[in-house]
Amino acid sequence: MPEIKSSILNTNAKAIKSLYYNESLTSTEVSAHIGKSIPHTIKVLNELIADGYVKENGYAISSGGRKPLHYSLITDTHFILSVAMNQYSMQLVFMDMNNNFITALAQHQLNTATLKVDSLFNLINDYVKSSAIEKNKILGLGLTMPGFIDTAKGINYTFLDVQGQSLVDYLQHQLLLPVFLENDSTAIALGELKFGIAMHQKDAMIVNLGWGIGLGMIMDGKIFRGHSGLAGEFSHIPLVKNGKLCTCGKHGCLETEASFIATIGKAKAELNLGQISSLSSYEEIDANAIMTEAIKGDVLSVKLISEAAYNVGQGIAILIHILNPASIVLSGIGSMVGKLWLSPIQQAINEHCIPRLAHDTELLVSNLNSKAQIIGGGALVVENIGKPLQAKMNALKKELSVDL
Amino acid sequence: MPEIKSSILNTNAKAIKSLYYNESLTSTEVSAHIGKSIPHTIKVLNELIADGYVKENGYAISSGGRKPLHYSLITDTHFILSVAMNQYSMQLVFMDMNNNFITALAQHQLNTATLKVDSLFNLINDYVKSSAIEKNKILGLGLTMPGFIDTAKGINYTFLDVQGQSLVDYLQHQLLLPVFLENDSTAIALGELKFGIAMHQKDAMIVNLGWGIGLGMIMDGKIFRGHSGLAGEFSHIPLVKNGKLCTCGKHGCLETEASFIATIGKAKAELNLGQISSLSSYEEIDANAIMTEAIKGDVLSVKLISEAAYNVGQGIAILIHILNPASIVLSGIGSMVGKLWLSPIQQAINEHCIPRLAHDTELLVSNLNSKAQIIGGGALVVENIGKPLQAKMNALKKELSVDL
DNA sequence: AAGACTTTTTTAAATTTTTAAAAAGTTTTT
DNA sequence: AAAAACTTTTTAAAAATTTAAAAAAGTCTT
Structure with a gap:
């Protein structure tokens, strides 16, 4: 990695970031991203070209004026x-x-x-x-x-x-x-914010539907971590009445009702009770099994996901009340079957939120295909x-x- | 108001703000507040002196070095x-x-x-x-x-x-x-952040104990308002089981259980049932009456505030889980008897929070004497x-x- | 096809910041 | 107790950055 002069290191790094997040930009656009003037931005870009990080990328079509030169990262050196x-x-x-x-x-x-x-x-x-x-x-x-x-x-x-x-x-x-x-x-929230469906959003809550239920928070366009980095302990708020005992020591956490760990447990219990389901053909039931069978239409699998979703929706309603986000994004492995989660969650939001707040928040599914x-x-x-x-x-x- | 040159208006305004929030500062301190170099800061301060906003305030004691000149706002012209x-x-x-x-x-x-x-x-x-x-x-x-x-x-x-x-x-x-x-x-949150007990805090939740229960949020050192300015609808999260019907149309909101409106209603109901209390000497029971009698030790008044406080504490536990704030500040008219609220709230936090989170959050009472x-x-x-x-x-x- | 209008890039002037030096103290050492 | 060493603020000069204006390179309208 070539040496970057320390005095401008930060500005150069910002320029690299802006190109990493945008593939191809004009000098005007880079200038806006890094908050520096255009002459200075062009100087920085030329330095990055000399250092082998950036290349010029031809002229773009113009909306009526001189054609701008496009810049992009050289992607195959780092x-x-x-x-x-x-x-x-x-x-x-x-x-x-x-x-x-x-x-x-x-x-x-x-x-x-x-x-x-x-x-x-x-x-x-x-x-x-x-x-x-x-x-x-x-x-x-x-x-x-x-x-x-x-x-x-x-x-x-x-x-x-x-x-x-x-x-x-x-x-x-x-x-x-x-x-x-x-x-x-x-x-996951960072992935969605920079490359996914939460791109350019100011206030978004990213729900990680995985083995547990996680939460990544985007506030004012930035990742929010809280005072000691522990913000987002979404899945341990007291929610479900008469719920099971959670690993955290309390009852009724979202975790015990809506995570895939909980859902798999419920599936096994139902099968043991003789419930008929295509899940019974699996040797070991995991998240993928339930999602795969739910897509195929297995009644038990769909029911389990719907129940989990409604519970998650109750938690989301609380988030919306407190934080008034522009959007809620469903991500993580569970987003593979995002559509199955949508309506029970929306239902719970409608039931538990003040209408004005519910109306101002969009419910979205990740477009990163579980790669967030x-x-x-x-x-x-x-x-x-x-x-x-x-x-x-x-x-x-x-x-x-x-x-x- | 004298004309301020538009090119530096923003910097001058920032300098005024820094002095408004701090009474008296050295050029070095102002420089740090407004994020400009010291030579530039001194230039700005001299302009503000010329414009009649700022005055020099003598030399301060030094911690070992040249004595710094102090600057402060002229307080009696605006x-x-x-x-x-x-x-x-x-x-x-x-x-x-x-x-x-x-x-x-x-x-x-x-x-x-x-x-x-x-x-x-x-x-x-x-x-x-x-x-x-x-x-x-x-x-x-x-x-x-x-x-x-x-x-x-x-x-x-x-x-x-x-x-x-x-x-x-x-x-x-x-x-x-x-x-x-x-x-x-x-x-209220702004008051606490700039002049009260939340001064210099990065992440603090300011609870407004008034006729209703309100919430002002400080995140990353700034007031947080959410996507459409409605963040902090703390008192309408579904909390109490089998609660009363709220004006928002739902059951079990914090508002119906813990606000002074609710508490006054409870007080009247208890008195009608023949409950003995010094409140019965009041023609019209209001928040002040309950607080005044609670301080004097009236059993009913103390009980009512404790109940409200425990319910508020449950809501605060949720806030702590989601936002991991450095502190929770009790403010608004209710903070006049802040100490009465403290232990039931802390109790609720201890019962409903993951210990690590509860431990990282301080529970404070406003020091602005209801003037926040x-x-x-x-x-x-x-x-x-x-x-x-x-x-x-x-x-x-x-x-x-x-x-x- | 010429002129009017846009937008980007370059150049030059003005501003701001950074760096270094000087000034004004305080503390330590001899 | 005076000199040396150390701190911190203020001033001055140099370097960096921004702003403003001009030039360049287009598109669009008549």
């Missing part, structure tokens, strides 16, 4: 490694600067709760090695997973303990790559270009005298 | 009119630039729901006239009241209809003063110095050829 985990699996892939997967996506079944950090390192390291991509071409690793995560400190307080040390520091030293850690639901978390992990790396963590990594490189 | 309404009353007062009341506070009993705009104008206009303050010395009117308010458009959709026209436009034309409109709970709304109304005016609405007012002055 790559991003995105590692997306949930409670029971992990996906790894390299992306170019246009979100194209440039290696075969790898998937491992595992249990995040019992996974050890060195196993995690080995899985990632093996993937990097097998990809044969040189490390100096890797912009960084975006690691996204469930848990109470302190992004700034790089610690996951729920999983992957490194004796209270920073998981990010550990992995950076081992992998010799810049590493950025984020909660899975927040990563992986894409968000990539965006996480680019978001952090030029930030302190990057500086820290550069210091590390020097310390180890490694030319990455 | 004044702010703050009009604070709730459902049943209205307070008017002029403040100087140090939040000192410079006229006697006027109070009117009225019903906001039935009040007409011309009556409102007359009440305000009479107060301005009786104050004998020249209009060119009045920076503006901060009008704060309950209702669904669109701050940008200057419309209150709930009260004081001007046939769908802008209430702000109407009052500006009638009063020939810049007018700024804001929801009461949001104004009036002070917030003043801050509202200063916040808007140099903003579009001000420009609009200037245009209006020109149009009418009035030298205000």
Whole structure:
């Protein structure tokens, strides 16, 4: 990675980001994105061209005036490694600067709760090695997973303990790559905000329909994390009357009623009671099984998803009352069958919201085809270009005298 | 108001704001507040001195180095009119630039729901006239009241209809003063954020314990209003099981259980049932009566407030789960007996929150002695110095050829 | 096809920020 | 107790950035 003069590092990084998020822009547009004047923007773009990050991209059609020169990122010189985990699996892939997967996506079944950090390192390291991509071409690793995560400190307080040390520091030293850690639901929100259906939205709530029910919050156009990074504990608000006992120690959490973990449990119970369903042909019932059969029209599967959806809708009604978002986005693996969730959720919103508020909020389904978390992990790396963590990594490189 | 060069208007306005919020600052501090270099800051300050807004304030003690020159606002040349309404009353007062009341506070009993705009104008206009303050010395009117308010458009959709026209436009034309409109709970939040216990906080929820239960939200150090300005509809989230019917059409809202309107109703019902209480000596029971007797130790009054508080606490628990705020601030008239609210609310938080979240959030009582709304109304005016609405007012002055 | 109108790019002037130096104190050391 | 060392603010000069104006390169209208 060529050296960027520190005085303008931040502006150059912003220009790179604007092109990463937009593929192709004119100088005028880049200027608006980075908040600098056009002469200065053009100077910055020329520097980035000289440094090999950006290329000119021909003249665009004009709306009546001089044709603007378009600029875009050179996408095949720097790559991003995105590692997306949930409670029971992990996906790894390299992306170019246009979100194209440039290696075969790898998937491992595992249990995040019992996974050890060195196993995690080995899985990632093996993937990097097998990809044969040189490390100096890797912009960084975006690691996204469930848990109470302190992004700034790089610690996951729920999983992957490194004796209270920073998981990010550990992995950076081992992998010799810049590493950025984020909660899975927040990563999904970032994906939807930057490349998905929440693009350009100011206030949107991104619901992660996965093994659990997660929430990523976009407020004032930015990811919102709260005072200590724990905002969005949506699935543990007291909601359902006389509900089951939750892992959090309380009763009636959304988690126990609407997550896929809960739904799978309900499915098994129903089958045990002799309920007829195509689910009975599965050896092990998982989220995919229920969604697949629901699409085919299996009555039990549809009923289970509808019940979960109505409960999620009650939680969403609370969100709408408090935050008055422009939209609610259904994302995560559950969004594969997004349409099945829509009407029960809308029903619950209509029943539980003041009409004016319900009217002002749109209910949307992700258009990223369940890839929001992986894409968000990539965006996480680019978001952090030029930030302190990057500086820290550069210091590390020097310390180890490694030319990455 | 002397003409401010438009090119630097915004910077000058920011400098004025920084001094309004801090009484006395050094050039270095002003520089940090307005985000400009020190040489530029000193230039701006000298302009403001020349324009009669700012004065030098002597040398301060130094922590080891050259003594810094202090700057402060000239507080007696420009004044702010703050009009604070709730459902049943209205307070008017002029403040100087140090939040000192410079006229006697006027109070009117009225019903906001039935009040007409011309009556409102007359009440305000009479107060301005009786104050004998020249209009060119009045920076503006901060009008704060309950209702669904669109701050940008200057419309209150709930009260004081001007046939769908802008209430702000109407009052500006009638009063020939810049007018700024804001929801009461949001104004309280602004007061607490700028001058109260939430000063310098990034993420705080300000609960307005009044005739209703309101919420003003501070997120990322700024007032949060949501997509269409309706965020904070805290008191209509479905909360209490088998609750009473609310004016919003639903059952179990916090409003029906914890607001003073509800509490007064409960008090009357209890007295009718023969419950012994010092409240029975009152001709008409209002919020003040209950608070006064609760302080004196009246069992019924204390019980009523405790019940309300526990219910509010359940709602706050939901807020904490979703938003992970640094603090919850109890404000509004109810905060006069803030200590009575504290333990039942904390109890509810402990019962209904994940411990880690409960632990990260502080429960505080306002230190503004129920003046948060009036002070917030003043801050509202200063916040808007140099903003579009001000420009609009200037245009209006020109149009009418009035030298205000 | 010429002139009017748009929009982008370049150039030059003005403004603002950054960096460095000077001024004015306080604290430590001898 | 005076000098040296250290802090912090203020001033001055240099560098960077923005603003404004002009030039360039189009499109659209008559």
